[in-house]
Amino acid sequence: MTTMKEIQEQLINYVYDNSLTIEGDKEGIPLDVSLIECGILDSYEIIEMIAFIENRWKIEITVEDFTIEKMGSINKMSKLISYKIT
Numbered sequence: 001m002t003t004m005k006e007i008q009e010q011l012i013n014y015v016y017d018n019s020l021t022i023e024g025d026k027e028g029i030p031l032d033v034s035l036i037e038c039g040i041l042d043s044y045e046i047i048e049m050i051a052f053i054e055n056r057w058k059i060e061i062t063v064e065d066f067t068i069e070k071m072g073s074i075n076k077m078s079k080l081i082s083y084k085i086t
Helices: 005-018 043-057 074-085
Strands: none
Touching: 005 043, 005 074, 043 074
């Protein structure tokens, strides 16, 4: 079973590998801040991240899931993924 920490780490690795704006190391990626609002990902990159999440964890991110309350940060995404895979 995948833990929240493992989900977080995989999301952080994805963002680090796919963001064009990150400078430095992975520790600079915020866990509780919107990745769009802080300029780490743009709207196109978020769509690509959703595709990664769906493929990686074999889940569907619905229109209802695609909100700042559920997908606004690494921690929120981790919680949603954990909920959907259990």
